[in-house]
Amino acid sequence: MSSLGRLAAGVAHEINNPLTGILTYSCYLLKRTKDNKEIQSDLEVIVNETKRSREIVKGLLDFARQSVPKKNKADINAIINKAVAVIDNQIKAAEIDLIREFDENLPQVVVDANQLEQVFINLIVNAIQASEEEGSKITVSTSLMTMDPYGVYQVKNAVCPKGHSLMDQTVKINGMPTIRVKVRTEGKSGFVNLDPVYGLNRNNFGIKIDADSKYDLTCPKCDTSLLDKTKKCPKCGGAVYFYEIPGKGRFEGCAQSGGEWQSWPEIDKEGKKKFIVIKVTDEGCGIPQENLSKIFEPFFTTKGQRGTGLGLAVIWGIIDKHDGRITVDSKQGQGSTFTIRLPVEKDTESY
Numbered sequence: 595m596s597s598l599g600r601l602a603a604g605v606a607h608e609i610n611n612p613l614t615g616i617l618t619y620s621c622y623l624l625k626r627t628k629d630n631k632e633i634q635s636d637l638e639v640i641v642n643e644t645k646r647s648r649e650i651v652k653g654l655l656d657f658a659r660q661s662v663p664k665k666n667k668a669d670i671n672a673i674i675n676k677a678v679a680v681i682d683n684q685i686k687a688a689e690i691d692l693i694r695e696f697d698e699n700l701p702q703v704v705v706d707a708n709q710l711e712q713v714f715i716n717l718i719v720n721a722i723q724a725s726e727e728e729g730s731k732i733t734v735s736t737s738l739m740t741m742d743p744y745g746v747y748q749v750k751n752a753v754c755p756k757g758h759s760l761m762d763q764t765v766k767i768n769g770m771p772t773i774r775v776k777v778r779t780e781g782k783s784g785f786v787n788l789d790p791v792y793g794l795n796r797n798n799f800g801i802k803i804d805a806d807s808k809y810d811l812t813c814p815k816c817d818t819s820l821l822d823k824t825k826k827c828p829k830c831g832g833a834v835y836f837y838e839i840p841g842k843g844r845f846e847g848c849a850q851s852g853g854e855w856q857s858w859p860e861i862d863k864e865g866k867k868k869f870i871v872i873k874v875t876d877e878g879c880g881i882p883q884e885n886l887s888k889i890f891e892p893f894f895t896t897k898g899q900r901g902t903g904l905g906l907a908v909i910w911g912i913i914d915k916h917d918g919r920i921t922v923d924s925k926q927g928q929g930s931t932f933t934i935r936l937p938v939e940k941d942t943e944s945y
């Protein structure tokens with residue numbers, strides 16, 4: 595995401611100047627050719643399309659704005675109230691019944707209040723737009739949850755024993771970069787992308803691993819084995835793979851196809867963690883199933899030419915920088931729920 599951001603920023607800056615030139619001169623020509631209807635309508639197309647290009651560039655810059663969050667202690671409910679106040683007119687104009695179900699006893703969290711306000715504004719505006727044809731109720735709720743790291747924590751930095759990064763920024767699971775390892779079995783080889791969430795061993799196997807085949811999992815860069823030959827999966831007796839997480843010890847998992855067991859002792863010993871969960875639910879048109887996995891990707895849009903599709907990617911980036919997680923559930927014709935989870939203690943939930 596961040597290298598894509600830098601690329602986008604570079605491209606956007608480079609394109610902005612020539613676009614300004616095109617716009618200036620085509621507007622100038624428009625004035626000079628007032629009596630030529632045919633040329634006028636052609637020039638108007640140029641002017642309008644150039645303006646549209648500038649909007650896309652602006653969206654790119656928004657996405658690329660790699661501003662580091664300025665974090666301070668803040669009250670999530672107060673931030674949501676501020677966001678709602680900003681778009682109060684829009685809520686009223688759309689005749690939306692906005693219901694707040696707040697846990698009034700939330701602990702304060704260390705966040706960038708401005709960035710999160712922007713997130714809530716965008717999510718509620720999206721919910722209003724989704725409610726254009728059906729649905730008139732939007733619910734924003736907050737709650738405190740205590741969760742086991744298993745099934746929650748995200749691995750963001752996995753390395754081989756020689757220190758090569760195993761992170762794959764291109765193959766993602768639920769928007770998250772995955773852990774890529776090489777698989778070798780009797781002459782064939784391929785790659786496996788592992789789910790970065792601790793406890794979710796949903797392997798995207800590029801190659802089928804059977805328990806009795808002679809296989810090896812290795813680092814794609816140096817081919818060092820990532821199988822711990824001294825260990826067996828406590829659940830099924832299959833082989834155990836491992837990788838290192840700098841500063842947070844060793845991560846292990848069952849290498850058997852379909853095996854679910856994983857272990858991350860350094861995180862387990864820290865015990866349960868507290869999270870603030872924020873949900874924005876609408877009863878609008880919903881999101882088609884085939885789009886659900888893509889909506890947080892930059893440039894994905896379902897709004898046709900109205901948007902550049904960067905809104906949700908920007909939101910994803912902000913939540914990611916808060917070590918949080920954003921997910922979506924949706925049923926077409928029934929509405930959508932966006933769920934944000936923020937860690938209460940700082941710098942947790944990911945390593």
Ligand SMILES: [Zn+2]
Nearest residue numbers: 754758813816
């Ligand atoms: Zn390596």
Ligand SMILES: [Zn+2]
Nearest residue numbers: 827830848853
């Ligand atoms: Zn197993």
